[in-house]
Amino acid sequence: MKLLNASQIREWDQYTIQDEPISSIDLMERAARACRDWIRRQFPTHSFDIFCCTGNNGGDGLAIARLLMLMRIPVKVFIVNAAGKASRDFTTNLERLKAIPGANIIELTSGTFPPPPDPSAIIIDALLGTGINRPIEGFTGEIVSFINAQSNKVIAIDMPSGLQSDTYSGTTPIIQANHTLTFQIFKLGLLMPCNAGHFGQVHVLDIGLAPAYLTTVESKYELTEKTLFASFYKTRENYAHKGNFGHALIIAGSYGKMGAAVLSTKACLRSGAGLVTAHVPGKGVNIIQTSAPEAMCQTDPDGEMITTIQYPLKSYSAIGIGPGTGTHPSTQKLLQHIFNSYSQPLVLDADALNILSENKPWLNLLPENSIITPHPKEFSRLFGEQSNDFERIETALEQASHLKIIIILKGHRTFIATPAGKGYFNTTGNAGMATGGSGDVLTGLITGLLAQGYTAAEAAIMGVYLHGLAGDKAAAVYGMEAMIAGDLVKKLRFPAFE
Numbered sequence: 001m002k003l004l005n006a007s008q009i010r011e012w013d014q015y016t017i018q019d020e021p022i023s024s025i026d027l028m029e030r031a032a033r034a035c036r037d038w039i040r041r042q043f044p045t046h047s048f049d050i051f052c053c054t055g056n057n058g059g060d061g062l063a064i065a066r067l068l069m070l071m072r073i074p075v076k077v078f079i080v081n082a083a084g085k086a087s088r089d090f091t092t093n094l095e096r097l098k099a100i101p102g103a104n105i106i107e108l109t110s111g112t113f114p115p116p117p118d119p120s121a122i123i124i125d126a127l128l129g130t131g132i133n134r135p136i137e138g139f140t141g142e143i144v145s146f147i148n149a150q151s152n153k154v155i156a157i158d159m160p161s162g163l164q165s166d167t168y169s170g171t172t173p174i175i176q177a178n179h180t181l182t183f184q185i186f187k188l189g190l191l192m193p194c195n196a197g198h199f200g201q202v203h204v205l206d207i208g209l210a211p212a213y214l215t216t217v218e219s220k221y222e223l224t225e226k227t228l229f230a231s232f233y234k235t236r237e238n239y240a241h242k243g244n245f246g247h248a249l250i251i252a253g254s255y256g257k258m259g260a261a262v263l264s265t266k267a268c269l270r271s272g273a274g275l276v277t278a279h280v281p282g283k284g285v286n287i288i289q290t291s292a293p294e295a296m297c298q299t300d301p302d303g304e305m306i307t308t309i310q311y312p313l314k315s316y317s318a319i320g321i322g323p324g325t326g327t328h329p330s331t332q333k334l335l336q337h338i339f340n341s342y343s344q345p346l347v348l349d350a351d352a353l354n355i356l357s358e359n360k361p362w363l364n365l366l367p368e369n370s371i372i373t374p375h376p377k378e379f380s381r382l383f384g385e386q387s388n389d390f391e392r393i394e395t396a397l398e399q400a401s402h403l404k405i406i407i408i409l410k411g412h413r414t415f416i417a418t419p420a421g422k423g424y425f426n427t428t429g430n431a432g433m434a435t436g437g438s439g440d441v442l443t444g445l446i447t448g449l450l451a452q453g454y455t456a457a458e459a460a461i462m463g464v465y466l467h468g469l470a471g472d473k474a475a476a477v478y479g480m481e482a483m484i485a486g487d488l489v490k491k492l493r494f495p496a497f498e
């Protein structure tokens with residue numbers, strides 16, 4: 001699914017109005033019904049204090065108030081008209097609400113604050129949505145601070161008021177919601193970790209905008225969902241043999257860190273690669289052969305770390321390097337040798353990234369379409385400090401196209417930047433995956449996908465998606481606290497496609 005900016009969403013809104021056709025007030029009603037249904041399902045016994053400014057987000061709030069009142073749910077509406085003007089659909093919905101007997105509508109003027117809400121009431125934030133074009137200030141800002149000071153749960157409609165959908169919002173007044181009910185599609189701002197304290201849990205509500213619009217519009221950002229995965233998944237043919245699925249080499253491990261080599265080798269085996277070889281320190285041979293007997297093993301002449309490769313690399317269709325290798329100068333030298341002698345894409349993680357950050361010119365030696373998998377700290381060490389998440393993804397895109405590599409920026413919504421200038425946000429995974437060894441599993445998995453002939457971008461997108469899916473399956477069995485990286489390997493499954 002493409003991600004759209006606020007002006008594209010406005011265009012989509014207008015496209016639907018003309019294409020369906022539907023009037024804008026009826027579209028607002030459809031959005032309000034979707035909110036009402038969600039709210040009723042989640043909070044069936046609560047009362048609601050609804051705060052509205054006078055644009056279309058406020059219009060949504062008024063329509064939700066009416067729909068809840070018609071179900072005999074207690075509702076108070078507070079209107080903040082700092083602008084001294086109102087949108088047409090807001091005005092229509094205000095008339096409709098006033099026509100309901102007992103409607104409790106309070107207009108707040110500068111300096112007057114509402115009474116503290118009933119402790120069990122839910123606050124609905126319908127002050128401002130995607131129409132925001134400047135920081136909130138003045139009386140509207142004071143109302144935002146008033147809402148944030150309450151201990152009541154807050155549901156934001158479309159966007160938490162004050163939060164920019166496409167850019168960094170800074171430290172201006174912004175609603176801190178527990179839930180955000182956003183219309184039709186994720187907004188960029190709802191994917192950024194720095195905004196997590198504002199959007200809480202995000203729920204995308206289908207309001208029936210015309211799907212045809214999406215084919216007409218360009219976007220550099222996309223969400224990775226099952227449909228995208230399905231678009232490049234290659235069915236395993238009945239008459240295939242192991243030679244059809246590549247030979248992956250995992251260079252990993254050092255004394256005390258052989259677990260990283262085991263995890264990435266096992267994940268590589270589960271990726272569907274035809275053959276997997278693990279290159280490990282001499283003393284690691286028994287560990288790897290016992291825990292991953294399906295893999296072959298090459299041993300380093302050094303017993304405790306990776307120093308030398310004495311066989312040709314070109315017979316391997318993909319190489320993954322870094323899990324648990326350490327950063328000893330001999331390991332660094334080997335890495336430089338590989339960069340200079342292997343021309344196919346590499347997958348680099350963990351200590352390979354630490355080595356790169358100490359030898360930044362080597363970034364230019366990376367074979368085209370190599371994949372690096374930094375978390376935000378490793379990313380800063382490689383590419384400098386970024387002041388916020390928006391800047392970080394922009395830098396990732398710039399560096400991916402400059403270096404002609406894929407950058408997988410790991411996080412809750414892992415971001416994949418491709419050399420073609422496209423950025424993908426992953427939709428699978430959970431906080432239980434923030435545990436040692438999780439990244440080693442990802443490295444092995446992506447290396448195995450590359451070995452099978454998937455392009456680097458495909459392998460990155462699929463690997464991150466499958467890794468998160470395995471995490472979700474592991475969390476369902478063990479819970480987020482108890483799951484460990486080995487569970488990710490056990491739970492790796494390719495989704496079934498019809």
Ligand SMILES: NC(=O)C1=CN([C@@H]2O[C@H](COP(=O)(O)OP(=O)(O)OC[C@H]3O[C@@H](n4cnc5c(N)ncnc54)[C@H](OP(=O)(O)O)[C@@H]3O)[C@@H](O)[C@H]2O)[C@@H](O)CC1
Pocket residue numbers: 009010012013027028031054055056057058059060083087127128129130131132133134135136137140157158159183207209
């Ligand atoms: N997309 C869809 O399909 C559907 C969308 N719908 C809903 O419409 C919402 C977007 O509506 P919207 O454009 O009226 O914007 P909204 O956020 O209410 O702002 C209103 C006005 O406020 C102003 N303003 C800006 N910044 C400000 C600030 N900091 N402090 C104070 N004022 C500020 C600015 O006007 P200005 O002052 O610049 O003239 C702006 O025009 C969307 O989020 C969703 O809830 C649904 O109803 C149906 C389907």
Ligand SMILES: [K+]
Pocket residue numbers: 057125126127128129156157158159160161
């Ligand atoms: K809002």
